[in-house]
Amino acid sequence: EGIGVQEYTCVKLQTLEWSDRAKEVLGDKIPKDAKVYFIPATLRPETVYGMTCCFVGPKVNYGVFSLSPEKNEYVVATPRAARNMAYQNLSPGWGVITKIAGLVGSDLVGTLVNAPLSAYKDGIRILPMESLKDNKGTAVVACVPSDSPDDYATTLELQKKPEFYGIKKEWVDKEIVPLIETPKGNLIAKTLYEELGINSPKDAxxxxxxxxxxxxxxxxxxxxxxxxxxxxxxxxxxxLVGKQLSDEDLAFKYAE
Ligand code: A2H
Structure with a gap:
């Protein structure tokens, strides 16, 4: 990690339906009518249109933490991110961390979340990304396979072996819509993946x-x-997208 401060946009993906495993682990820990958000940390908020799913690290430890008691809002994040958030007015009080449940990433796989501005109005799934780092951002990543080579690589991997990863093929079989025209075409992640002869998410x-x-x-x-x-x-x-999302209370800034 460098010495500079990285400012991320955390997009609020509201949980619509927990995975069976998450339901078991959570029991009755989530308060009634609470809104629980997965909050991928992104440097590219303008790519939210192309979100096809959302990644967690299957072996990473996560918690459900209070974001705002007034609004009955909670977030899924690592304890490390929750600690940072507690000093950025993103918790019930300065330095206050309220954890109501703990889960491991694999428990969360299959959970259905809302994806603001994306093409998927019925929501997108939480899926596993083995290469995801537990010590960066919230350890939740918005999957944008059109523009992020890492996201594209994991998408292909999951499409190849859905049973191995314990997911349904339809959760990852989404059309990749071009969002951005670049000097190397409009599906930059796929173009570079092929040009550089990448074969898997392990080709670091x-x-x-x-x-x-x-x-x-x-x-x-x-x-x-x-x-x-x-x-x-x-x-x-x-x-503009960053502002639109914050104005609609669909995102907030987070730094580390
Ligand atoms: B970016 P930096 Cl479309 N582990 O968001 C692995 N990767 C993580 C992560 C973690 N714990 N937390 C965040 N990231 C990803 C969008 C995107 C991103 C696009 C293109 C490039 C890109 C959609 N995924 O990042 O090390 C997130 O993916 C290229 C730099 O702090 C986040 O932004 O510089 C980016 O890495 C943060 O990386």
């Missing part, structure tokens, strides 16, 4: 390169071709 080195190239081309030279800000530069859209 070429994936790191793909991630860097995709980020540079998409962020600095990309133009939106989908959604409310089609025609605008990615940098402008990033600000």
């Amino acid at each position: 080195k070429p994936l790191a390169e793909a991630k860097e190239v995709a980020y540079k081309l998409g962020f600095y030279q990309g133009t939106m071709i989908f959604g409310d800000y089609a025609g605008k530069s990615v940098q402008d859209a990033r600000t």
